[in-house]
Amino acid sequence: MRGREHWSSTVGFVLAAAGSAIGLGNVWKFPYITGVYGGSAFVLWYLISVIVIGLPVILIEFALGRHTQLNPVGAFRRLAPEKPYWLIGAMGVMAGFIILSYYSVVAGWTLNYLFKAVITGFKEYHSPQVAGEAFKAYITHPVKPVVTHLIFMLLVILIVARGVRMGVEWINRILMPVMFFIILILVVRGLTLKGVSPERSAFQGLQFLFHFDLRQLNGRAMLTALGHAFFTLSLGMGAMLTYGSYLHEKENLLKSALWIAVADTLVALLSGVAIFTTVFALGFEPNKGVGLIFNVFPAIFSQMPSGEVVAVLFFLLLLIAALTSAISLMEVVTAYFVDERGWERKKTVWVWGTVIFLLGIPSSLSSGVLANLQFLGMNIFDFLDYLSFKYLLPLGGLLMVLFTLKRWKIASFLQELSRGGPNWSGKEKIFTALLVLSAIFVTATFVAGIWGIG
Ligand code: PHE
Numbered sequence: 112m113r114g115r116e117h118w119s120s121t122v123g124f125v126l127a128a129a130g131s132a133i134g135l136g137n138v139w140k141f142p143y144i145t146g147v148y149g150g151s152a153f154v155l156w157y158l159i160s161v162i163v164i165g166l167p168v169i170l171i172e173f174a175l176g177r178h179t180q181l182n183p184v185g186a187f188r189r190l191a192p193e194k195p196y197w198l199i200g201a202m203g204v205m206a207g208f209i210i211l212s213y214y215s216v217v218a219g220w221t222l223n224y225l226f227k228a229v230i231t232g233f234k235e236y237h238s239p240q241v242a243g244e245a246f247k248a249y250i251t252h253p254v255k256p257v258v259t260h261l262i263f264m265l266l267v268i269l270i271v272a273r274g275v276r277m278g279v280e281w282i283n284r285i286l287m288p289v290m291f292f293i294i295l296i297l298v299v300r301g302l303t304l305k306g307v308s309p310e311r312s313a314f315q316g317l318q319f320l321f322h323f324d325l326r327q328l329n330g331r332a333m334l335t336a337l338g339h340a341f342f343t344l345s346l347g348m349g350a351m352l353t354y355g356s357y358l359h360e361k362e363n364l365l366k367s368a369l370w371i372a373v374a375d376t377l378v379a380l381l382s383g384v385a386i387f388t389t390v391f392a393l394g395f396e397p398n399k400g401v402g403l404i405f406n407v408f409p410a411i412f413s414q415m416p417s418g419e420v421v422a423v424l425f426f427l428l429l430l431i432a433a434l435t436s437a438i439s440l441m442e443v444v445t446a447y448f449v450d451e452r453g454w455e456r457k458k459t460v461w462v463w464g465t466v467i468f469l470l471g472i473p474s475s476l477s478s479g480v481l482a483n484l485q486f487l488g489m490n491i492f493d494f495l496d497y498l499s500f501k502y503l504l505p506l507g508g509l510l511m512v513l514f515t516l517k518r519w520k521i522a523s524f525l526q527e528l529s530r531g532g533p534n535w536s537g538k539e540k541i542f543t544a545l546l547v548l549s550a551i552f553v554t555a556t557f558v559a560g561i562w563g564i565g
Pocket of ligand 1 (some may be wrong): 133136346
């Protein structure tokens with residue numbers, strides 16, 4: 112058997128992990144849930160969640176992965192063979208299947224809109240009504256969203272099949288710098304837009320994001336912010352653990368984790384700035400839910416100066432963000448079958464990539480022919496999204512924290528953390544306190560969110 116593949120350099124690893132973190136969650140979901148929950152108070156809670164829980168969990172995942180050099184199931188099995196802790200990993204691999212199946216559907220929408228942007232520049236979409244109807248016609252179509260979902264999954268499969276270095280690392284090295292560049296252009300464009308009237312300006316978009324109002328914060332908003340912190344950092348299902356397992360020991364895990372968390376948060380905030388300055392300057396409403404980007408933006412692009420160019424850049428940004436995240440979801444599934452089941456990589460990626468495509472078909476039809484297929488009052492797409500980001504990921508993260516406290520032990524965790532970085536031994540107390548705090552934080556938010564307190 113060949114040895115495990117490793118990242119070729121720190122930069123390659125950090126870009127890949129940032130690529131996983133920065134995804135549709137940042138550019139599509141963060142703006143729309145911020146809109147739904149009314150802006151800044153939600154943003155603040157999200158930032159707190161990233162610091163209090165995101166950072167500890169990302170460190171745990173990196174450390175578990177690098178220490179065991181294994182996939183999520185294998186990692187827990189190696190450290191605690193006598194108890195079914197591996198179920199935490201198994202839940203992660205399952206979450207990989209579930210999330211990628213519907214994630215790829217939205218990614219397919221962005222692909223479709225990128226084509227449209229290139230071909231028509233959204234010229235005919237002069238109002239949100241027209242754009243909204245066109246979007247509806249597309250997502251309720253019995254074939255089109257399945258085809259774009261298929262094309263996107265093929266891209267993911269082709270890249271992941273090439274391997275960790277030649278596939279995952281290679282594509283992130285190319286696309287991540289492009290992505291940062293596009294975001295900067297969009298932020299500058301948003302900030303320099305002239306408002307349509309004295310009451311509507313780009314500045315109001317900034318106010319909406321950053322003006323603080325505690326009254327808007329309730330239990331549901333808090334659970335959503337918590338779930339989003341996990342989702343946006345790719346935590347709680349072993350994606351970061353898997354990427355950590357391709358690391359050599361010389362890496363400084365804390366430094367890498369900080370880079371990734373900062374880059375991810377920055378991209379979410381900058382996307383928020385680009386999107387809300389544009390929405391407000393052009394006199395639109397921010398609270399349009401899931402469809403904000405697909406309903407409102409085409410209309411915006413058709414009216415805005417240099418809208419054709421901005422439209423292409425915008426949907427290209429979404430596509431890149433989606434692709435580099437989807438790759439990490441596929442990598443979790445792949446690592447499991449390669450490590451634990453001894454499958455060959457190419458075969459794994461093609462077989463399970465196809466299965467994920469098939470699993471995603473109901474989601475891609477969930478606004479159209481399968482709209483009546485309901486779970487807890489949601490269509491299958493919304494249900495899977497709800498299940499994974501509000502429950503599976505926070506639960507997975509909580510279990511990882513508890514595993515580290517109870518079974519793996521803080522001292523072993525700190526020993527792993529110290530390899531390739533500053534020495535953390537002797538800091539057991541502080542780290543225990545931090546992990547206990549984050550466990551309490553997750554549990555409390557769960558309770559608050561589920562009972563709808565606040
Ligand atoms: N972090 C990705 C995003 O923000 C989504 C993701 C979740 C990727 C979990 C991998 C694992 O879009």
